[in-house]
Amino acid sequence: MAGGRREPAGSRLATVAALAVVVVAPLVPGVLSAGSPAALAGLPVEAIAVVLLLLALPARRARIAVAALFGGVVVAAAAFAALDAGFRATVDRPFSAADDWPQLGAAVGVVADAITPAGAVAAVVGLVALLVAVAVGLAAAALRAGRAAHSSGRQGRLIAATLASAWILAALLGAHPVPGVPLAAADAADTIATTSSRAVESVRDRQEFERALRSDAAASLPPSSLLAALHGKTVVVAFLESYGRSAVEGSTFSPGVDAALAQGQAVLDRTGYTAESAFLDSPTFGGVSWLAHSTLQSGVWIDSQQKYDRLTTTGRLTLARAFGDAGWRTVAVVPSNKGPWQVGSSFYGYDEMFDSRTLGYRGPAFSYARVPDQFTWQTFHDRELTPGHAPLMAEIDFVSSHTPWTPLPSLVPWSDLGDGSVFTAQAASGEAPVVAWQDPKRVQQLYGESVQYTLGALFSYLETYGTDDLVLVVLGDHQPARIVSGAAANHDVPITIIAKDPTVFASISSWGWDAGVRPSSDAPVWRMDAFRDRFLAAFSPGSGLTG
Template sequence: MSRRRLRPGTAVAVALLVLIPLVPGLLAARRAAAMIALPAESIVAVIVLALLPWRAARVAVAVLFGVLVGAGLLAAAADFGFEQSLDIPFDPSDSPQLIDAFGVLRSSIGAGWAVAVLVGVVLLALTVMATLAWAGLRVAAAVRARPRPGGATLVAVAAAWGVLALVGVSIIPGRPVAASASIGAIGQAAQQAAETRTAVARLPAEITSDAYAGLPPSQLLTALRGKDVVFAFVESYGQVAVQGTGFSKGVDRTLHAGQAQLDADGYSAQSAWLTSPTFGGLSWLAHSTLQTGLWVDKQPIYSKVIRSTRFTLSDAFHNAGWKTVSDVPSDAQPWPFGTSFYHYDELLTANNVGYQGPRFGYARIPDEYTWKYFADHELAGPHQPVMAEVDLVSSHTPWAPLPQPVPWSAVGDGSIYGPQPAEGDSAEDVWRSAAGVQQAYAQSVQYSLGSLFDFLHNVDDPNLVVIALGDHQPAAIVSGAHANHDVPIGIISKDPSVMKAIASWHWQSGIRPSPTAPLERMDAFRDRFLAAF
């Protein structure tokens, strides 16, 4: 009777030992066939546990086994999440990305739900580890209770694994049936950490290798003297927004109407493509890449760069006599690197622009308000030439709720937006389907671009030069799997000499680049810009 009660539990334990260690392979391959395999981790663990005579040692080994497979699962899950949202592998040395990811989650779904998700992940991981430790002990006990059939079975399974490994049998290319998926996930994470260390080690030489850092102010940006120059980053504005997708038609209509308005107002525009160092998020990597001329594609690299003396575009403008402004309406916390590294003269954030309206998901302040405040307080009346980086965040995930445009003269302190969040779609509604997310994304880009065109129409500044670009493509749910990292960039000005200065770039006429427009990496822009002007 006792023996019969043990059998179902032992069968469940065997199933757990076979299936759970294969999940990292399932996440990596994203095909159910990855579960047709033999996990080396479980085979070795059961053999060791069956042979150990000391109970305390068996418990320790079982816990170690559970932690090992649990760590592999966490690494694989993190890698899957990073690949899906940011198109980069998980790097355990890049822990700030996890913190920032949690911050975005909190901003999108609320602090309570974000904490609940985090607690759920931790509890699930601990449960998996404890369950595997129990399963290993349970199966090993069954083997010890009946050593002859149990031992023979273990030897047969281990031999089968060895033969499969030797022959290299695989159902999915690159995923052998003789699996060690948990260890593979940990190994891949370690490899990413090693690659990051190598990249960081190269940084000092790259930072100091700079032809522009030593130029006297009198030689900097001479062709832009007297002009207000704005670098406008449109959040998540990627190639999919304007090209070859079912939801790009609406964005194209906005660009077409915006181009007509630009033409009527006397503006010229030229456009091209840049390859961003990031995808789906981590916008600051793109901002620092454009500013420094360095390829900043990882958080540890970013952390080193912003603590260095690398010469930035804002440095060039600051040294040449411009007032430099950072306008980041999503920022509510102190940002010391805005002054210590970028050397901005003024930092505009959510806390000091007088906004009294509602919050729209992640975006604290609608882009329209950002432009209106910037125009009224930085460009109105006689003023020192301004260089600014303005970050437009209404098109930031989760792309809902979305503000609606109001008359330029009615923006005021933002109170006019009060009813809008409740009247629009919520993030919960939008994220029920991929199609809903894609449409919401396109509408948010239309809003952000529309606010840019309204700003240009309402600000009568013949010396205004705007460089408008995307920071990265949207996440894979919008861009699709394995999308490129390309984003549009355009230069807008009323002064023909601005376009003449970049004639050698061979950019296309108009604000919407075609598929054949020039393409270069984002880190090349700084030097080309400084050379041209």
Template sequence: MPDVPRRSATTLVLAVLALVVVPLVPGALSSGSLTGFVRIPVESLLVLLVLALLPWRPARIAVASIFGAAVVAAILLAAIDRGYESALSIRFDPADGQQLISAFGLVSDALGAPTAIAVVVLVAALAAGTAALLAWSALRVDAGIRRHVRAGTAALTGVATVWIVSALVGTTTTATPVAAAASADAIGSAVSLASAGATAQARLVAQAADDPYARAPASDLLTALRGKDVVFVFIESYGRSAVEGSSFAPGVDAVLRQGTADLAAQGYASESAWMTSPTFGGISWLAHSTLQTGLWIDTQSSYDTIVGTQRFTLSDAFRTAGWRTVSDVPRDTGPWADGVSFYHYGSFLDARNSGYRGPSFGYARIPDQYTLKAFADRELASGHTPVMAEIDLLSSHTPFAPLPQLEPWDAIGDGSVYAGQPAQGDQPAAVWEHTESIRTAYGQAIQYSVGSLLSFLQNVDDPNLVVVALGDHQPSTIVSGSAANHDVPVSIIARDPAVLKPISGWHWQAGLEPGAAAPTWRMDVFRDRFLAAFGPQ
């Protein structure tokens, strides 16, 4: 049977190739270069050496299976880390695994739930298949070495010697070390990030407890804003790239300039600057908590830690000083535990009680203009007591489609006016076929969200209205570019110009559009500066 040795040799070659190539995948993902494959993986050498020392086949199968699972785990960690860096400009901390669920939600909204589930199933199948392939490859090569002891041992010893010498003298191919431990490095990096995260959490708890504002009497809080309705509006993905240095910035700038002029004609004053957000491309609640607490919350584990403390938030300050406090998150379909236990909001507006009867617009089910109209009708009606609120505008959330259209303020009603708009607009799958169409859709979404805010300001008859409007983070790199920073625009808008006098020392720029020379603050400094400016003078 002459074909048997040939098939045996073929399977051996394939097994060797798998052991050489697959463990190098994490390094290639990390470097983003194919030169990462021109290396010798130490993981494969080690598993073959261990297998050679084991006389029992069940033990060899167990070791080979562990090897396959470890390499696949390293590949997945490296791939997720690469995705985090590309989309969010941060490293992946395994303690932030909750974000994988959020990522799945975004894929579902962009491509549809069936497609998202199919992707997950495919990844799981590929992972299981790759682990099995590596285990089989290790056992196949070990069998070959046992069958040809002298030649096999010599080959394994020779490759191991090359790896050791290369590691010692730093031999490289096109600036890439020949001696590789890519899978081990990926797992080690994940462990180091998790360890650093744990240390950061302990430090954050100490910072949360050291807070003089938590001990301030109510009479000393926000004295310059007494009697005002103060609304903090986060505009989803409203980053610096929306107004500066991009193909879609001119359209957004035109809306901001026209809005500044229209508001000034109605007696509004506004000043703007930049803030550096702790997050990028997503995880909006990190920005919200950073602004509220005056602490730098840049990971999910940091957020989980801070909401377990008694840190004094902006909403706490307003509540303590006598304001009604409201959270308005239109996407929420159930109780928000952190809103009750940490932010201590007095009431909540969300998808359950906003009265919306219109069609769904994908991820941002309820149009921003409706969110603001419903808030105004419920919370700013004639004779109301002063209110402080945080409102999240979500129509500019990924995937930026389908997008609502602005309607006359008095025609919004229960949202039925939007019937038919989702079907008539661009669909996510079509938008996400090309980079330029994604960027165009993003620019249009920001124009809509800003336009919704302007519609609110122009139609609400409230002489005591004060709005702090800002972005939560930059859009992902596919929109903002790989060199984008973490800056977002921030504006304070007031019907009473006297409101802006306490912040004259901030040197913000007049209008809704900050220029390149406008001040840039880290978002965590805002709480203390805001409380100081509007406290006792």
């Protein structure tokens, strides 16, 4: 009732809907964070506060400003909660507003590979428009709820005051109508506060990071001892995309990967190679592979894009630069790169870099993985391992096991590779990502098959082209996304050293790694940033460096 007149039924329904929106919307961040609708059982302080303020403020502009602030805060909190949930599900850490904005661009790039660039742009524009529309709608709902409370006179003020008192009492008593869900809810406010606090922690973490950058015992290693135990060897650091611990143990797809490793071990036994394996704790999870690459090479923990950007402006000694200083030719093969990679030379110190433009591949793209791993091996071998080649160190990124894991290539005779056109039929007959990703079990199966292909290409290369002077460091960059690795998966990735020369393994005898290409469940686990110094110490006798 207002002035003795009853509101039209449609107007009353609109008012009830507005009140419901004002009450429910601030609870959405809690629903997103918990992954459960149970958070809707709370009484949101944000809704009570906005109604009380709208009742108290006489000026129309002030009420509009308060309603707009309410809409903006709730939408921002929901967006932060969604990003946080997404980061936890993919890279296994919370979203940091101070560090992670650049990674959203990388995520858009992956989406573009799956649904076309135009589709990705349309999705981003649509999402931004939706967020703005929701914020405006929330503000309008708050204004209507405020008007309804005001027009109800003393009764409206009494209801608002009663709800505020109930919230305070519930907070004091710690009331939980649903286990784990407080009645006195403040989900939107808590999300904004947590996001802000996390940003402050990120700033402190970066200060610690700067101190770590300034401390580098390896920087003063004398060239005469640097990597002397590997003199005359061809050393290849082979990163296998998304090759995580879940690939080799405790999953529905690990038996297939284990079978591929067993077949690979048989190849090594036939061809005279030895292998030792362990695990590394990666700084990233589910994606952002370059953080792992830079951590391994620099000996510094790089777990954010900001740290990576800062690191690559320094003169920190990388493994590649150490090999270069010791007389090796250094090469990077990065099939996923589509343009110039400046830090490859300015920071890592590579003499030569190959990417999707320069590998000579003329076959089809397999979603994100533009170049099949087998073709990458062949091109590297043909261009760099010619008879009488100079001592060589290379990092090669093998991307066929990159999400979305479909379509997948399969091995062909090495003599048939040509310019890659042989893969055309394989890519055309593969399953589309938008179809496969409707079924988590199918995604897991495809992931396992992609790792089996990548391992098969590796062992087939060794059987076909392996040489006595080759030393391989084969490792994963990170675990696959949670949809594959599961909620309890850690950040461990397998690492294996493969060589024929027994002196290589004598140099690392103190490491205590497992024999063979599959690390056992109790194999040693190192942080990935520890590898550089331990590697340099093991193969630089007399340097005095301890790893």
